Amino acid sequence: MNYVEGAPIRDTKAPAGPIEERWEKRKFGAKLVNPANKRKLNVIVVGTGLAGGSAAATLGELGYRVKSFCYQDTPRRAHSIAAQGGINAAKNYRGDGDSIYRLFYDTVKGGDFRARESNVYRLAQVSVNIIDQAVAQGVPFAREYGGLLDTRSFGGAQVSRTFYARGQTGQQLLLGAYQALERQIAAGTVEMFTRHEMLDLIVADGRARGVIVRDMVTGEIERHVADAVVLATGGYGNVFFLSTNAKGCNTTAIWRAHERGAYFANPCYTQIHPTCIPVSGEYQSKLTLMSESLRNDGRVWVPLRKGDGRAPGDIPEDERDYYLERIYPAFGNLVPRDIASRAAKNVCDEGRGVGPGGLGVYLDFRDAIGRLGRDAVEKKYGNLFEMYERITGENPYDVPMRIYPAVHYTMGGLWVDYDLQSTIPGLFVIGEANFSDHGANRLGASALMQGLADGYFVLPTTIGDYLAAGPFGEVDEEAVAAAEIKVRSRIDRLLAVNGTRTPDSFHRELGKLMWEYCGMERTEQSLRKALERIPELREEFWRDVKVSGTAEELNQVLEKAGRVADFFDLAELMCLDALVRTESCGGHFRAESQDADGEALRDDETFAHVSAWEYSPEGEPVLHKEPLEYEYVKMTQRSYK
Amino acid sequence: MNLTLKVWRQSGPSDAGRMVTYRVEDVSPDMSFLEMLDVLNERLILEGDDPVAFDHDCREGICGMCGMVINGVAHGEQRATTTCQLHMRHFEDGATITIEPWRAAPFPVVKDLVVDRSAFDRVIQAGGFVSVPAGSAPDAHSIPVRKEDADDAFDAATCIGCGACVAACPNGSASLFTAAKITHLSLLPQGQPERLSRAKAMVDQMDAEGFGGCTNTGECTAVCPKGIPLDTIAQMNSDYLKANAK
Amino acid sequence: MAVTGAVMVIFLLAHMLGNVKIFFGRESFNAYAHGLRTLLEPMAPYRLLLTVLEIVLVVSVVAHMWAAISLARRARKARPVKYVAKKSQAGGYTTHIMRFGGVTIVLFVVWHLLDLTFGVVNPKGFDSTPADRMIAGFDASRWWVTLLYVVAVVMIGLHLRHGIWSAFQTLGLANRARYRALKAVAALVSAALVIGFLAPPLAITFGVIK
Numbered sequence A: 001m002n003y004v005e006g007a008p009i010r011d012t013k014a015p016a017g018p019i020e021e022r023w024e025k026r027k028f029g030a031k032l033v034n035p036a037n038k039r040k041l042n043v044i045v046v047g048t049g050l051a052g053g054s055a056a057a058t059l060g061e062l063g064y065r066v067k068s069f070c071y072q073d074t075p076r077r078a079h080s081i082a083a084q085g086g087i088n089a090a091k092n093y094r095g096d097g098d099s100i101y102r103l104f105y106d107t108v109k110g111g112d113f114r115a116r117e118s119n120v121y122r123l124a125q126v127s128v129n130i131i132d133q134a135v136a137q138g139v140p141f142a143r144e145y146g147g148l149l150d151t152r153s154f155g156g157a158q159v160s161r162t163f164y165a166r167g168q169t170g171q172q173l174l175l176g177a178y179q180a181l182e183r184q185i186a187a188g189t190v191e192m193f194t195r196h197e198m199l200d201l202i203v204a205d206g207r208a209r210g211v212i213v214r215d216m217v218t219g220e221i222e223r224h225v226a227d228a229v230v231l232a233t234g235g236y237g238n239v240f241f242l243s244t245n246a247k248g249c250n251t252t253a254i255w256r257a258h259e260r261g262a263y264f265a266n267p268c269y270t271q272i273h274p275t276c277i278p279v280s281g282e283y284q285s286k287l288t289l290m291s292e293s294l295r296n297d298g299r300v301w302v303p304l305r306k307g308d309g310r311a312p313g314d315i316p317e318d319e320r321d322y323y324l325e326r327i328y329p330a331f332g333n334l335v336p337r338d339i340a341s342r343a344a345k346n347v348c349d350e351g352r353g354v355g356p357g358g359l360g361v362y363l364d365f366r367d368a369i370g371r372l373g374r375d376a377v378e379k380k381y382g383n384l385f386e387m388y389e390r391i392t393g394e395n396p397y398d399v400p401m402r403i404y405p406a407v408h409y410t411m412g413g414l415w416v417d418y419d420l421q422s423t424i425p426g427l428f429v430i431g432e433a434n435f436s437d438h439g440a441n442r443l444g445a446s447a448l449m450q451g452l453a454d455g456y457f458v459l460p461t462t463i464g465d466y467l468a469a470g471p472f473g474e475v476d477e478e479a480v481a482a483a484e485i486k487v488r489s490r491i492d493r494l495l496a497v498n499g500t501r502t503p504d505s506f507h508r509e510l511g512k513l514m515w516e517y518c519g520m521e522r523t524e525q526s527l528r529k530a531l532e533r534i535p536e537l538r539e540e541f542w543r544d545v546k547v548s549g550t551a552e553e554l555n556q557v558l559e560k561a562g563r564v565a566d567f568f569d570l571a572e573l574m575c576l577d578a579l580v581r582t583e584s585c586g587g588h589f590r591a592e593s594q595d596a597d598g599e600a601l602r603d604d605e606t607f608a609h610v611s612a613w614e615y616s617p618e619g620e621p622v623l624h625k626e627p628l629e630y631e632y633v634k635m636t637q638r639s640y641k
Numbered sequence B: 001m002n003l004t005l006k007v008w009r010q011s012g013p014s015d016a017g018r019m020v021t022y023r024v025e026d027v028s029p030d031m032s033f034l035e036m037l038d039v040l041n042e043r044l045i046l047e048g049d050d051p052v053a054f055d056h057d058c059r060e061g062i063c064g065m066c067g068m069v070i071n072g073v074a075h076g077e078q079r080a081t082t083t084c085q086l087h088m089r090h091f092e093d094g095a096t097i098t099i100e101p102w103r104a105a106p107f108p109v110v111k112d113l114v115v116d117r118s119a120f121d122r123v124i125q126a127g128g129f130v131s132v133p134a135g136s137a138p139d140a141h142s143i144p145v146r147k148e149d150a151d152d153a154f155d156a157a158t159c160i161g162c163g164a165c166v167a168a169c170p171n172g173s174a175s176l177f178t179a180a181k182i183t184h185l186s187l188l189p190q191g192q193p194e195r196l197s198r199a200k201a202m203v204d205q206m207d208a209e210g211f212g213g214c215t216n217t218g219e220c221t222a223v224c225p226k227g228i229p230l231d232t233i234a235q236m237n238s239d240y241l242k243a244n245a246k
Numbered sequence C: 001m002a003v004t005g006a007v008m009v010i011f012l013l014a015h016m017l018g019n020v021k022i023f024f025g026r027e028s029f030n031a032y033a034h035g036l037r038t039l040l041e042p043m044a045p046y047r048l049l050l051t052v053l054e055i056v057l058v059v060s061v062v063a064h065m066w067a068a069i070s071l072a073r074r075a076r077k078a079r080p081v082k083y084v085a086k087k088s089q090a091g092g093y094t095t096h097i098m099r100f101g102g103v104t105i106v107l108f109v110v111w112h113l114l115d116l117t118f119g120v121v122n123p124k125g126f127d128s129t130p131a132d133r134m135i136a137g138f139d140a141s142r143w144w145v146t147l148l149y150v151v152a153v154v155m156i157g158l159h160l161r162h163g164i165w166s167a168f169q170t171l172g173l174a175n176r177a178r179y180r181a182l183k184a185v186a187a188l189v190s191a192a193l194v195i196g197f198l199a200p201p202l203a204i205t206f207g208v209i210k
């Protein structure tokens, strides 16, 4: 696949001046919509996760007329529900030296200098309001005996700034947003459409004006028009088939918007989480994350000897390789996610992996149990141990856990400016669906923060600046009809193939291919191979897929087929993006770009930019570069040794 | 493992529905229950049959989307476990397994094992929230909360809205679900201003949806994947009676 | 449900205590029966208070039954399609026999009134003292009456073992800290009632009281 380079792109919305004043300035500079007018302005929000749920509720509170969509049977089930660990905020309640500036600094550095400073700074500023908002809604964060909020240090951060609600922070935050949303539904400001899947974006006269959705129960294709559209449809990690994402997570909404003109930024940035339960067989349908907090007390090791078939208990101390402690003496088992993941892959590639297929490493609590006692370990990790045992049938108090990295989060997404507006006027993108503030690597507990910052605080302000010029009047009927026809003909095409392979079997094959060639470690050769294989597989898909049933009913096979079809197109762009970016940075590791110790080597000369891809129907995507400048945080090579 | 499945098939709300028997072979004990159904469905698709429709999403026991009555027990006999977290190692080779949807009038069957649980959303709409518009909240530390209250509120707040309690209840009551939300907010200082009106509105909505009355049988808490305790129902009744006494 | 149930529980307790008086001799028992009728005399006319109590009781029984029937009807409406297979998970069989038990109890109460209050089916007829009726009613020759009585009282015991606890829960008086205590109270009261009610008839049947 070839590409052409287009004109550079820039964010024109972030005000200049001292970084701490930019958000205030932007808020003041944004046009206001007069309250009486708000009732005449319609906004569509697709997605009800932390980002979409909070945005729809807040827009409703402000008086806009909102339509909200999700594919689940209720907004409360968006995949944000699964987040375990916690949410960061620069509250400095502990007085341990945290500050907005430090959270900003850590996030820019953690993102390997591939995020925008202005955005990240705003994120850190707004983080404190999120906690206030959530607590007022009744989110039951963990507390100390004095009645104040508890925090912990997470993902290797040196300050304790992560607020949490046992292992269910995402659930509790999402229920807060969901309840706010239901309140607006009852108030009549938000109209909710559950079991509705967005299949296309309506763009008319250069503006995003609505969506085409399919009612997943009746199969009816519906048109919804509005003055602005917000996409909050989450991440696309499921392009790898196996990931920690929910089964329904997809790229359809953002991919169709991309096809309509929204640029796709940094598609190749993928986060691989180091502590997931390994694959147990071919039938595996998804991977389960084990909280990263386990690395606080568990020690990671593999046998020294290749193909050592002994039970872990029979391997003596001096024949074990605690490789993280060995290679990274300063951080040990607590190195960042990307580093821990790659190290696990390396030892498994050497043939020292454990468990089925040699794809696993031990996470051992023997020493922690010896040191703290079994009760203390149980108190801290009891529910995680139970979850592990439920899935694997093994008891981690007796046998070390087996873990392996798995796809977890996608930093890439639709390109947005400081106002969170995409390259299509009137199309806003929030949460994991945008290319976000995390650069090339997201720090633990920062996605929840970003989703809620976007939804509660940033978007509701910035969208007003756009809507102040509205309402935008009737929508061009031709544009609506064209979008609808496109959706219908695609569904008809899928049903017409009537081949011999299920959508899942294609998805599985695509996922394996992506994991192997565009996973934890990428090379020019592997990426070229993927770029050769993907079009072949896609061609086979459109020739041989079998979709049973009809379009006029609840048809889960049809839903799946549509999503897999979009994953093919996205996969190709991911590989292209990975191929073009010949440096290593954050979650993107190019084997050709490493230092003498095998660590990721950035190339700031050539690649200190965002890669924003423009879709071109003729086939050759156009690459627009957004240069990144660092005025506050000095670019350095990350080191965790 | 080889299994015989008796699965409820119903093509739509107007179809009467029936049990249909399938054989599934070569099931691995490490498979999850839903992965076992995936295997069946892949085969049905290729045979040109309609695969069994069932709801699921996270497959890690937290979204509350999955749910079926397995051998007469909501989410199956494994305690405190959602259907997606149930694994085949708990079944015998050669077993016959019956699989049915949640059965309750307020949860009409959409197709096969998929039911419509939007009644739960309407119960929340009636008052399952604290009215605080974004941006209006005071500093999070301005109101300390007793740790015990925060912990108890959390226990109630873990409800995933799966509906197993309704499915298991011989009365088809939604009391455990409704009580979990009422209790969560009732135990926190932030929930006090709307406490009684919330309880009244939510209970009245629950009744209006057509759920049955509670007779404290405890079937709900026994199948609840999150072990929501029965005393939430006492809390709900207490708030409700107080609201009505006013 | 809970309120009417509670009224009946209190009645049963009083009734049971009265019954036990038979152990202190016929006179004692007759005096109790007479005392019931002349309660608060001369402030109130003969039988007034007892009649009021009886009305409250009848209203309670009717209201309780009405509540039970409407709960059952709601339950049926809430689950129009039955499960093909359904297994109970909550330990405790008592919850499942509430309705069945209730019906048994009603049938029994009807018999019981005909037998010992109105004497219609009692060998001694209506014109006899309460103690005579009781002793004749449970004569060893009428062992099946005693058996019927035993079954019914055990049913009541089971009904209340769940019912008393359930009433606390329904009235919002239960919480996690009190659960064990409340369940124990329910079990204890039920047991006391069963023993208290069964002692006199069994004693009569086995000839301890003549």
Ligand SMILES: Cc1cc2nc3c(=O)[nH]c(=O)nc-3n(C[C@H](O)[C@H](O)[C@H](O)COP(=O)(O)OP(=O)(O)OC[C@H]3O[C@@H](n4cnc5c(N)ncnc54)[C@H](O)[C@@H]3O)c2cc1C
Pocket (backbone or CB within 6 Å): A046, A047, A048, A049, A050, A051, A052, A053, A069, A070, A071, A072, A075, A077, A078, A079, A080, A081, A082, A083, A084, A085, A086, A087, A088, A169, A170, A196, A197, A198, A199, A232, A233, A234, A235, A244, A245, A246, A249, A250, A252, A253, A289, A408, A409, A430, A431, A432, A433, A444, A445, A446, A447, A448, A449, A451
């Ligand atoms: C297992 C796990 C654990 C995590 N733990 C943490 C953590 O501890 N801390 C942290 O900060 N982050 C964590 N993350 C990341 C974080 O949870 C997510 O990035 C974040 O919640 C995404 O929120 P969102 O609102 O953008 O999207 P989502 O919550 O994924 O919501 C997407 C919404 O879009 C809807 N949707 C999608 N496609 C369509 C379509 N085509 N049509 C209609 N609707 C559509 C869905 O119905 C859903 O409502 C975790 C992620 C995972 C997978």
Ligand code: HEM
Pocket (backbone or CB within 6 Å): B215, B216, B217, C001, C002, C003, C004, C005, C006, C008, C009, C012, C061, C064, C065, C068, C095, C098, C099, C101, C102, C103, C105, C106, C159, C160, C162, C163, C164, C166, C167, C170
């Ligand atoms: C005469 C003696 C009776 C007494 C003392 C009694 C007492 C009680 C009590 C205390 C409760 C608990 C209330 C609650 O859960 O809210 C209860 C519940 C109930 N009673 Fe009775 N009752 C009696 C007779 C009956 C009769 C005659 C019937 C039937 C027609 C009946 C049917 C029920 C039912 C269905 C319940 C609902 C509770 C459940 O099913 O768990 N009871 N009873």
Ligand code: SF4
Pocket (backbone or CB within 6 Å): B158, B159, B160, B161, B162, B163, B164, B165, B166, B176, B177, B180, B220, B223, B224, B225, B226, B227, B228
């Ligand atoms: S109370 Fe338990 S069973 Fe009922 S909906 Fe909530 S989690 Fe499910």
Ligand code: FES
Pocket (backbone or CB within 6 Å): B055, B056, B057, B058, B059, B060, B061, B062, B063, B064, B065, B066, B067, B082, B083, B084, B085
């Ligand atoms: S699929 Fe989410 S709880 Fe089972």
